Amino acid sequence: MTMNDTILRLYAKGAGLRGLVCCTTGLAQEAARRHEATPMAAALLAEGLTAAALLGGLLKVQQRVALKIETDGPLGKLVAEADAYGRVRGYVAEPGLAWPLPIDRESRANALGREGLLTVVTDLGLRDLHHGAVTLQQGAIEASLLHYFHKSEQTPTLARLDAALDDQGALAAAGGLLFQPLPGVDAAILTRVADNLAAMPSTAAALAAGQTLQQIAAQALEGIPYTVLEEQPLAFACSCSRQRSRQALKVLSEDDLLALIVEGEAVIDCHFCHQRYIFDREELAAILDEVESDALATMFEESDT
Ligand SMILES: [Zn+2]
Known part of the structure; x- marks a missing residue:
């Protein structure tokens, strides 16, 4: 059985840590289908949508967030948006970008581009916008997102964005996770989570193998007592009319x-x-x-x- 798109909000009170774990397979597949995306475009769009879903998981009611990546690379541009209700949408400038398989970290960086800008605009409601922009890191959305949290929000963060393709290049699974220490808590707590993650498959690989988000969360936080605060459905949804x-x-x-x-x-x-x-x-x-x-x-x- 495939996991439905969901985001879990995790809270480790004793350790002083909050976290998000999400499955974005369905919404990323829906986006790939709508944009007729090639395997490379679908994989990068899935990462961007997962990043938006995680950013959305940090929002308060009625808030929205938009993530934009503009680079010198062949993909051109990636835009992904999410709101506090789990509605996610996005597009890339070149969904038809042809690229040989297999698609790995290196080829994704070549397609996304090495030089560029990641912008995050958060609509805090009442027309109060918060802008943050950082330079693209290592041609990777994940590394750039971490850089954004570090640089623009001064919040130490651990995050993973994953998309897994099958042998034919179709998007098999997508998901991600994010952990942040609570205000005033030493960032060293993140290294304990990072050690756990190092022994785990990627979130997408775990989802593709049939693991649930609860199982993935339990592995990521092994040895750290925590509670699941909320399970929220995620979906591809557009606000156009x-x-x-x-x-x-x-x-x-x-x-x-x-x-x-x-x-x-x-x-x-x-x-x-x-x-x-x-x-x-x-x-x-x-x-x-x-x-x-x-x-x-x-x-x-x-x-x-
Ligand atoms: Zn639309």
Whole structure:
């Protein structure tokens, strides 16, 4: 039986440690399918989505987080987002990136790129955004994420992002884990977890072999008493809608709208999920009407003051 996408929140009170363990296989497969991603693109996207899921696991209600990687590498760009409710989405600039198998650490770094920037934007709610940016480390999302926590959040962190492909290059499993000492606790506690991890298979390999997140958590925290605070489902989910696409069209200039009307239709293809929203001539004309009357209303408002 395959593990459903889930994130576990772990708390080791005595040791002063908090942790997250997640399975992202289903959502990463869904993303790969929607983007028609090659094995390399699917593997890197899975790592990015797992990173977003873990960052999402640190959020409070109503908060959201976006992770963006821009590099000189052939993948170009990777964007992954998550919210506090376990909704995750993402895309890469070049989902069709062809690459010979097998896909290992070295080839992933070559595809992702060696020089670049990792940006994390956290929407803390009430339009309060927190930006953090660090340079890409070793051409790896995992190393760059650790660097981000160290540099931008000054939080010692242990994290693993894993994606496992089968012999044909299809995404077999994806998952990850993250541990941080509680404020004021010596970071040395992380070395105990790191020692445990060194004796374990990767999270994705463990998941592919049928292990549960509870079993993976127990191995990672062997010798450290802990409790599972919460089990939250994760899913690929996009916040796009026909209404939002319509709003995007309303931002266009009247000339641009007229050009679309002449063409006969406007197609808006969501970057994140590839849902297509088609607006026909009649609907575009209605949007143009609204834009024109809004412009008139603004003109009158301005002349009033
Ligand atoms: Zn979408």
